[in-house]
Amino acid sequence: MKRLRLIFQLSIVAAAAFAGVRYALGKSLVSVETYCPFGGLETAWSFFTRRRFSCAAGETNLALFIALIVLTILARKAFCGWVCPAGALFEWEAKLARRVFKRRDFSGVWPVPAKVDRALKIGLRIAVLGLVLVATWKTGELVFRGYDPYYIVFSAHGHDVKAWSYLVLAALLGLGLVMPMAWCKYLCPLGAALWPASIAGRLRLARNEHHCTGCGACDKNCPQDLPVSRVKELTSGECTLCLECTAACPTPQALELRWSAVPRPKGKR
């Protein structure tokens, strides 16, 4: 499954790069923006209130965003771990940094205390999301483009990508070296938008305490740095179902994937 996920990621990164270069060379009229679900969220307000799309966003963006919400309710942030090309790049960077700097896990140079980590994941990301959405709705422009690592990398110097956009990208990559997956964990507005649906996500990793030896291999190999070995069921909204933990687990059946039952309202059978 680890290999299959890598094939998914490589294929999507290659397809996005190919589409970006073709568009930049004038060989295609379909830009990499067309398949970005975040564009769907940015234009949702305009679509539902005025029946118009904002800037370059269109129906594919919106439909993909709605499909992404459904996917997240079913399989949590599987999009981030299996599809998102920016997520793939930051994950590969984190894995490379871990190998080069001979780190045990993905906690980075300065492990973030749990409370700060939670505050940043919720507060900072929601602030970024709110800022981007309000600016888009006010201006009718996709203002996030110049800051979006996906767009900066794959649009092949697309519209709105300026010199400072590459500085932003370099800063994010630099941050990723000391704080693995910092973009995904603390800044990505799409991650913030998916977070409530991800918490409600039905597909979850569960730890079987009878089989678990407590070796902590799962914790060390989780790119999101989640405490897999310390919970019975992984309910965190950050789990991307990348299955790095199950691949690293030396004991079969200690970690398994489960459909979590939908909680029933109290007082009803």
Next chain:
Amino acid sequence: MRAPAWIIPVLVVVCTAAGIGGSRLLVAPSLVHTFADAAPTADARTAQMVVEGVKCVDTAERAVAQLNELDGVLKCVAYAARARLDVTYDPARTSAPAIREALEAPVLVPATGEYLFGLYQVVELDGEKIADVDD
């Protein structure tokens, strides 16, 4: 209930395919412009054009402005994500080739007084590639 690991890629593929397929249900324009002196006519025709250069609402607005001086153009609906313009016109007063010519004409930048050449190029007209139309 235990779930097999393969369910994750299956869900990813199914939801992505549903999203791309379902986009047909959410079609909406980026811009609708009705020309001021557009007199209604029963014989109005609509030319569907794919126009290189129409990338967003701003570029669509500028393309629509190219048609301001052309008599007989009634309405223009832009779908920026697909670089498409649906231009409704009165066939007694203008034609699809005349609309194409107006769109592809140099664009005046009012702020500088400069003309920009080759900003728009019609690459498809009513479902046919423009080379085929020319032939």
